[in-house]
Amino acid sequence: MKLYYAPGTCALGIHIILEEIGKPYELEAVDFRSRAQYEAEFLAVNQKSKVPVLQRDDGSILTEYQAIATWLALTNPQTNLLPTDIEKHVRALELIDYCVASLHMQAFVRYWRPENMAPSESDHPAVKARGKDMFLKGLKIIDATLAGKDWVVGDFSIADPTLFFISWWGVERMKTELPPNVAAHYTRMLARPSVQAALKQQGF
Ligand SMILES: N[C@@H](CCC(=O)N[C@@H](CS)C(=O)NCC(=O)O)C(=O)O
Known part of the structure; x- marks a missing residue:
């Protein structure tokens, strides 16, 4: 592979x-x-x-x-990266879709690549600001769903590395503070050997 x-x-x-x-x-x-x-x-x-x-x-x-x-x-x-329990399974996919389709493709792209969203340079600061607002709103929604849980659906799943790359963008690219439950999830992820290995191999 x-x-x-x-x-x-x-x-x-x-x-x-x-x-x-x-x-x-x-x-x-x-x-x-x-x-x-x-x-x-x-x-x-x-x-x-x-x-x-x-x-x-x-x-x-x-x-x-x-x-x-x-x-x-x-x-x-x-x-066991995708629970067989139907409710947990769909909750994992729900989080992934929200991260990829909304936080990444709608919010973060506005912030990171405003030129992809608006041809006129004079619009870019407003597009970036809108992207950041959308991103932070999304993180708040995710934060509420994480209350009392170590991982997105209880057990570790493919949803967790997905939330991690979004959080990583928040911290490293936007330099923003993560809401508390997302921040705790981010810290737990950083402690995993898989995360440390991937970041190291990517030069971070
Ligand atoms: N819908 C795609 C989006 C992937 C995507 O936008 N990847 C970005 C990096 S985060 C990319 O390759 N951008 C290159 C470009 O647009 O030129 C997916 O879910 O995999």
């Missing part, structure tokens, strides 16, 4: 899941600074120009964070 990633992107969540599973995998960095995601070599792998991308052992390519995380969990049932 091979994970295509760029350091500090949402691929960090998939990287942590691979570390949690503990089976051998390769890493291939895509150099976003030189816009390699738009070059022919990477387009041949993923014409969407996005990471994460997982190349599986049969050579096939899987894209989209939620699909990759779910596939990794379902093909490694011994790791």
Whole structure:
């Protein structure tokens, strides 16, 4: 298996899941600074120009964070990364979808890449501010669901590395304070060997 990633992107969540599973995998960095995601070599792998991308052992390519995380969990049932309990299972997917579709693609992209949202430079400060508001509102909603729990659905699951990359962006990219339950989750995640290994391999 091979994970295509760029350091500090949402691929960090998939990287942590691979570390949690503990089976051998390769890493291939895509150099976003030189816009390699738009070059022919990477387009041949993923014409969407996005990471994460997982190349599986049969050579096939899987894209989209939620699909990759779910596939990794379902093909490694011994790791219990996606609960079989239906309520916990859907709650894990609910959190992942909220993180990826809303906090990442709507909120964080406004903050980090305002030029992708508004062509006029004069609009960028307002777009960034709106993105930060949306991001912080989302973290507050997640914070309430974490009350009294160590992990998103009780047991550790693929939802936790997903919340982690969002929190990491909050801390490292936005330099914002996390609400208390999310902050405690972030600290618990930082203590896991999988998280430490992935951050180190990505150069952080
Ligand atoms: N819908 C995709 C989004 C992935 C995505 O937006 N990845 C970002 C990094 S966090 C990316 O590759 N951006 C490169 C670009 O837009 O040029 C998923 O869920 O995997």
